[in-house]
Structures are given as structure tokens and as C-alpha cells.
Amino acid sequence: MKVLKFGGTSCGTVESIQQVIQILQDNIAKGERIAVVYSAMGGVTNKLIEIGRMASTGNTDYYDALKALEERHFTAVRGLIDIKSQSSSIAKVRGLVNELEDLLKGISLIRELSTRTLDLLMSFGERLSTTIITEALKARGVNAEFCDARTLIRTNNHFSYAEVDFEVTNAQINAHFAKTDALLCITGFIGSTEDGITTTLGRGGSDYTGSIFGAALDAEVIEIWTDVDGMMTADPRKVSNAFTIPTITYAEAMELSHFGAKVIYPPSLQPAFAKNIPIKVLNTFNTASEGTTVHNTALETPYAITGISSIDDIALVNVQGSGMIGVAGVSARLFSAMSRNKISVILISQASSEHSICFAIDPKNAERAKDVLDQEFSVEITAGDIDRDGIQIQRNVSIIAIVGEGMRRSTGVSGKLFTALGKNGINVIATAQGSSELNISVVIQKNDLSKALNA
Numbered sequence: 541m542k543v544l545k546f547g548g549t550s551c552g553t554v555e556s557i558q559q560v561i562q563i564l565q566d567n568i569a570k571g572e573r574i575a576v577v578y579s580a581m582g583g584v585t586n587k588l589i590e591i592g593r594m595a596s597t598g599n600t601d602y603y604d605a606l607k608a609l610e611e612r613h614f615t616a617v618r619g620l621i622d623i624k625s626q627s628s629s630i631a632k633v634r635g636l637v638n639e640l641e642d643l644l645k646g647i648s649l650i651r652e653l654s655t656r657t658l659d660l661l662m663s664f665g666e667r668l669s670t671t672i673i674t675e676a677l678k679a680r681g682v683n684a685e686f687c688d689a690r691t692l693i694r695t696n697n698h699f700s701y702a703e704v705d706f707e708v709t710n711a712q713i714n715a716h717f718a719k720t721d722a723l724l725c726i727t728g729f730i731g732s733t734e735d736g737i738t739t740t741l742g743r744g745g746s747d748y749t750g751s752i753f754g755a756a757l758d759a760e761v762i763e764i765w766t767d768v769d770g771m772m773t774a775d776p777r778k779v780s781n782a783f784t785i786p787t788i789t790y791a792e793a794m795e796l797s798h799f800g801a802k803v804i805y806p807p808s809l810q811p812a813f814a815k816n817i818p819i820k821v822l823n824t825f826n827t828a829s830e831g832t833t834v835h836n837t838a839l840e841t842p843y844a845i846t847g848i849s850s851i852d853d854i855a856l857v858n859v860q861g862s863g864m865i866g867v868a869g870v871s872a873r874l875f876s877a878m879s880r881n882k883i884s885v886i887l888i889s890q891a892s893s894e895h896s897i898c899f900a901i902d903p904k905n906a907e908r909a910k911d912v913l914d915q916e917f918s919v920e921i922t923a924g925d926i927d928r929d930g931i932q933i934q935r936n937v938s939i940i941a942i943v944g945e946g947m948r949r950s951t952g953v954s955g956k957l958f959t960a961l962g963k964n965g966i967n968v969i970a971t972a973q974g975s976s977e978l979n980i981s982v983v984i985q986k987n988d989l990s991k992a993l994n995a
């Protein structure tokens with residue numbers, strides 16, 4: 541058993557869907573038992589959110605946007621299915637669009653778009669794309685069956701980021717698959733509560749769906765089909781000699797994705813890794829590429845570094861003062877204050893003297909972070925334990941991270957990094973390294989980023 545997942549670019553046009561169908565037919569011809577998870581057509585989820593917000597503010601232009609979305613899906617049906625076989629497929633798509641239209645009318649009337657309603661609204665993207673591809677497969681003689689994941693994936697009611705009840709979900713998936721030999725075409729991204737209320741699974745939701753099904757079915761492999769040749773050693777738009785990484789560990793993928801590599805979102809693949817199921821990242825538009833295989837454990841490699849990643853724009857917050865030295869609980873208060881105010885911390889660096897601590901955050905949260913810290917440490921600032929200007933924000937800086945399991949077995953990696961940066965006249969503002977020796981991160985000026993990546 542293999543589970544395949546196709547992303548939005550793979551499901552985005554008639555031509556790309558035809559390529560998806562060819563990949564599926566090739567697997568069937570080899571005698572493979574497969575199940576397939578689909579994302580919405582590229583850009584549709586964002587468009588549904590936009591239309592929903594228009595309706596909730598009373599903007600009647602939402603109706604024209606809905607009609608454009610409807611026509612995009614009808615165009616896909618007409619391009620994928622012979623005219624003699626289109627009527628039932630068009631009827632199914634029209635039924636979903638009518639349901640969507642009724643929902644939007646309700647949103648427009650009450651002028652409200654709750655997270656619960658938004659989850660239902662977003663679900664139409666996957667339901668429409670999966671319906672169309674299922675019908676296209678059936679028109680080609682494939683024994684395909686539409687599978688609404690809401691009937692199998694049980695979640696709580698944390699709308700927009702629902703948590704899965706794996707005991708119930710796994711039992712329901714296995715029971716459903718035991719009843720059919722059809723190629724199941726599964727809606728990604730969505731689940732439902734015990735009461736049948738639609739939920740979504742958050743960032744990486746369709747990858748998560750693939751991982752959930754793969755783990756439940758003890759699949760031999762899960763294939764994530766996207767529009768790139770796998771995970772790269774660096775961003776090819778910034779580093780001309782970047783190349784595809786053949787194999788990578790889950791931990792390495794986590795680190796690279798945290799620092800900007802967005803091909804996959806590793807936390808969504810956790811159910812598969814818990815079962816030690818490998819993940820293959822493949823290119824729908826270049827099936828000759830071997831892609832990247834993500835393993836739970838490291839394979840032998842002659843290289844210390846697996847990849848280099850970056851975050852282009854961050855803000856660095858620095859807190860310093862002589863009154864911080866030897867005082868327990870300063871860091872706890874600082875990061876608790878960030879947590880209470882939903883400000884995510886990307887990187888942390890602290891001087892061994894305890895005189896200062898700095899951390900990186902999203903620039904849009906910079907001023908709010910300063911206000912929060914001014915309030916949290918107002919007593920210390922007044923007393924002089926923290927300098928009057930001791931809470932400072934530095935903008936226009938970037939992070940570069942070098943990642944690799946091989947660093948644990950190699951000496952001199954840090955030296956090579958800082959030597960390369962120094963030779964190119966690049967100043968390091970802050971640095972951080974975990975005790976796992978899997979990652980070394982440095983903060984540099986934003987205008988040095990391209991030069992640093994190619995150093």
C-alpha cells in the first residue's frame with residue numbers, strides 16, 4: 541500500500557491534473573495498491589477565505605468572485621472529461637457550488653465569519669478538486685471512489701487547527717478500506733467532530749491527511765507530490781549551485797523548514813514518522829527526478845552539512861542590564877510574556893555573563909514585543925537593573941542556518957562557517973547552536989544575505 545498526496549499546483553490546471561492522472565495510471569499498471577489525497581486547486585483556499593470575508597462585510601462583489609471560482613472548476617471538468625460523460629460530473633460540481641453559495645448568503649446576512657464557519661467554507665476547495673479528479677479517473681475506466689475525509693478523520697472542535705482523535709480515526713479508516721478495492725480519492729485538509737461539524741487540520745493540512753492515512757494503513761511509503769524536485773541544499777533562487785538532497789532525516793527537515801524551507805511542513809508528517817514510514821517528496825512535473833526521501837533515522841553520508849536555509853527578514857530584540865546577572869527567572873518572565881501575547885520566538889542567544897539576552901521574532905511583532913517587555917520589566921528599568929535603553933529592536937537583519945546530522949561527527953564546522961563569513965566581510969550579530977549539534981544559526985545584516993548564502 542502506498543499513499544500519494546498531490547498539492548495545489550499539481551491540482552491547479554487541466555494540464556497538471558492530466559499529469560496527476562498519468563502518475564496514478566502508471567502506479568495502477570505496476571499493480572500498486574494506492575490511496576490518493578488531494579489539495580484544493582492552487583489558490584482556491586485563499587480565494588474562498590477572501591470571498592468569505594467579502595460576504596461577511598456585506599460586499600456584494602463576493603457573488604462575482606464566486607462565479608469566477610465556479611467557472612474555473614467547470615473549465616476543469618470540460619477539459620478533463622469527454623462531453624458525452626460530463627453531465628453527471630457537472631451536476632456533482634454544481635451541487636457543491638450551490639451549497640457553497642447558500643453558505644455565503646448566510647454569512648452575508650449575519651455579517652459574521654466565525655472560525656467554525658470558515659472551516660466549512662474552506663472545505664469546499666478540497667471537496668471540489670477531489671470530486672473532479674475522481675470523475676476524471678472514472679471516465680478513463682479507473683475504479684475510483686470519492687472519499688470525504690470528514691467521515692473518517694475524527695477531531696475535536698478546535699476550529700482551524702483541529703486535533704485528531706487517532707484511536708477513532710484509525711479504526712474508521714481501516715474499516716472503510718476493508719470494504720472496498722477501489723482507488724480511494726481522499727479530500728485533504730479536513731475532518732469533522734463527533735457531531736459531524738467540519739474542521740480543518742491547520743498548516744500542512746493535506747500533508748497531514750496523507751500522513752494520517754498512511755500511518756493508519758501501515759503504508760510502505762507516503763509520496764508527497766509537489767512542483768519541485770524535492771528538498772534542496774539551499775533556495776535555488778538565491779544559490780545557483782543548489783541541488784536536490786537525496787535523503788534527509790526528520791530532524792533535519794524540521795530544522796530546514798523552521799528556517800525557511802517550505803517544501804514540506806514536517807510536524808504534519810509526525811504520524812508517519814511514528815510508524816517509521818518513509819516520506820518521498822517528488823515532482824509532479826518531472827517524474828524522472830528521484831526526489832528526496834525523508835527517514836526517521838540518519839543514513840551514512842560523507843557530508844557534515846545537509847542543507848542551508850534562511851529567514852530573509854527578522855527583528856532582533858536585545859534586553860540587557862547589570863541587574864540581570866545571577867538573577868533567576870529573568871528568562872522565564874521574558875518568554876512567558878512573549879507567550880502570553882502570542883509572539884513566537886525564532887532564535888535565542890544569551891551572553892554567558894547573563895548581562896544580555898537577545899531573540900529573533902517576526903518584524904511585524906517588534907513594537908508590540910518592546911511594549912510588552914517595557915511593561916513586564918518596568919520595576920527593573922526604574923530601579924536601573926535593566927538599562928533605560930536596555931530593550932532595543934534591531935531591524936533589517938536575517939538568519940542563516942546550516943543543518944546536518946553529520947555535524948555531530950565532524951569537527952571544525954563552526955570554524956569553517958565563521959571563516960567563510962569573515963573572508964566575505966560579513967559581520968555576525970548573534971549566533972545560536974543547540975546541544976544536539978544539528979544546527980548552527982547566525983544573525984547577519986539583511987543586505988549581506990545573498991553574499992553569505994553563496995560564500
